[in-house]
Amino acid sequence: MLCFILLLLGGGGSILFHPSTASATTGPSNPPPALYKVPLSVATQFPGQYVIQTVAGGARISRGQMAIDFNGLYALSGVASFSGYDAHGHRTTWVGMLYQFHQTAKDGMVIDILAPATSQLFGRMYLHRLKGGNLVGQIALPEKRYAISWRKNF
Numbered sequence: 001m002l003c004f005i006l007l008l009l010g011g012g013g014s015i016l017f018h019p020s021t022a023s024a025t026t027g028p029s030n031p032p033p034a035l036y037k038v039p040l041s042v043a044t045q046f047p048g049q050y051v052i053q054t055v056a057g058g059a060r061i062s063r064g065q066m067a068i069d070f071n072g073l074y075a076l077s078g079v080a081s082f083s084g085y086d087a088h089g090h091r092t093t094w095v096g097m098l099y100q101f102h103q104t105a106k107d108g109m110v111i112d113i114l115a116p117a118t119s120q121l122f123g124r125m126y127l128h129r130l131k132g133g134n135l136v137g138q139i140a141l142p143e144k145r146y147a148i149s150w151r152k153n154f
Contacts, residue, residue: 058144059084080113097113098113108126113125
């Protein structure tokens with residue numbers, strides 16, 4: 001039986017592998033080039049995993065997590081997931097891509113939150129890095145800005 005399987009896979013017992021590419025239905029796998037250049041000395045302070053520590057009640061976000069790293073173009077990028085409630089009190093969860101990181105102060109960073117499939121701007125975070133790696137600042141959603149803090153889990 002094993003010889004039969006090897007024969008089907010590669011003919012005569014030798015398995016032939018042909019490199020192929022897979023494409024996702026959501027678009028290209030490489031992001032567009034970042035519009036901003038963050039100095040490496042600053043950029044290396046942000047990669048990691050984070051969870052929401054506090055968020056203003058008006059944002060209607062009850063919990064969230066994000067991961068930041070360097071992409072294939074050596075720019076900061078990431079993903080964030082938020083859970084909370086909509087204006088009618090229904091539970092919601094949404095995911096956003098984090099991209100277009102740009103430095104605003106010594107330890108300050110503005111991060112765009114984009115829709116994964118369309119790159120539509122969901123919101124923006126204005127964050128400052130604290131000693132130990134935690135982030136504090138604001139999240140700007142369509143209706144207004146809210147205070148938010150993230151705890152780094154490394």
